[in-house]
Amino acid sequence: MSSSSSFIPTEAVVGTTVAMSFILLGNAITQSFMGVPALLVSFPHPSSPTHADRARLLGSQWPVFWRVGNVFFRPISTFGILGYGYAAWACSRSASSATQSLGSTSGNAWKYYAISALCHLITVVHSAVNMQPINAKIEGLRRGEAGHGKKGTDLALAEYYARKWARLNLVRLVMPAVAGSVALWTTLKAGRVGGVSFL
Numbered sequence: 001m002s003s004s005s006s007f008i009p010t011e012a013v014v015g016t017t018v019a020m021s022f023i024l025l026g027n028a029i030t031q032s033f034m035g036v037p038a039l040l041v042s043f044p045h046p047s048s049p050t051h052a053d054r055a056r057l058l059g060s061q062w063p064v065f066w067r068v069g070n071v072f073f074r075p076i077s078t079f080g081i082l083g084y085g086y087a088a089w090a091c092s093r094s095a096s097s098a099t100q101s102l103g104s105t106s107g108n109a110w111k112y113y114a115i116s117a118l119c120h121l122i123t124v125v126h127s128a129v130n131m132q133p134i135n136a137k138i139e140g141l142r143r144g145e146a147g148h149g150k151k152g153t154d155l156a157l158a159e160y161y162a163r164k165w166a167r168l169n170l171v172r173l174v175m176p177a178v179a180g181s182v183a184l185w186t187t188l189k190a191g192r193v194g195g196v197s198f199l
Contacts, residue, residue, distance in 0.1 A: 010090040014113070014187055017083030020076045021116070021180030024123070027073055028173035035065060036166040046156040055158035059141025066135050074127070080120030080179060087183070088113035112186040119179035126171045134165045 039058060044051040091110035137153045138161050144152035153161070 008086070010087055011187070013083050013090075014087045014183060017080055017087070017116075018180045018183050018187075020080055020083070021120070021176040021183070024073060024076055024080070024176035025173060025180065027069070028169055028176070031065075031069075032166045032169045032173060036162055036169075039065070040159060040162055043159050051158075052155050055141050055144060055155040057142075058158050058162065059139055059144065059153070062135070062138045062141070069127075074124070077120055077124045077127070077176075080176070081117050081124065084113045084117035084120065084179065084183060088117060109186050109190060112182050116179035116183040119175040119182075123172050123175040126168075126175075130168050131165070131172075134161055134168065137161050138165065 039061060043058075044054055088110040091113060138158075140153035141155060141158050141161075142152070144155045144158075
């Protein structure tokens with residue numbers, strides 16, 4: 001992987017994208033293990049007279065909670081696909097010369113960057129297909145009813161939906177961790193990238 005063979009320095013793209021992967025990892029850890037549990041502290045049982053009000057409060061708090069993911073972290077996930085995809089493309093173009101100068105691992109580096117890009121693609125698709133419906137259900141609690149009302153979410157399911165969201169969010173923890181670790185390992189394994197020593 002050499003910056004001289006690419007319009008954009010590949011090592012800069014990889015370094016930035018690895019940082020983005022670990023930012024996503026940190027955000028997912030915070031949301032699943034700190035954010036959602038904080039919102040559910042002392043959450044009343046559905047039979048409690050305070051449950052409906054607390055469930056509606058959760059629905060009102062939720063847009064603030066997930067807006068960060070929608071506005072800030074979705075572009076970062078997309079950048080992960082583009083950044084690792086670019087690194088894979090740049091490495092594949094210079095695979096023969098990289099193999100001669102850096103060894104066989106460097107010649108196959110594009111495959112590992114492609115795996116990292118795929119991890120971010122999985123994150124984006126998972127967010128759209130699995131997470132957005134749960135977001136809508138939880139936000140619907142603010143206009144929910146005790147029972148399946150047409151205008152909102154069943155309030156009795158408030159805690160269930162929040163905990164389910166936290167479990168599904170673990171995919172957004174694992175995928176960036178794998179992507180960043182694979183890309184970092186690949187870069188370090190190459191030894192010297194673009195004339196810069198990483199060892």
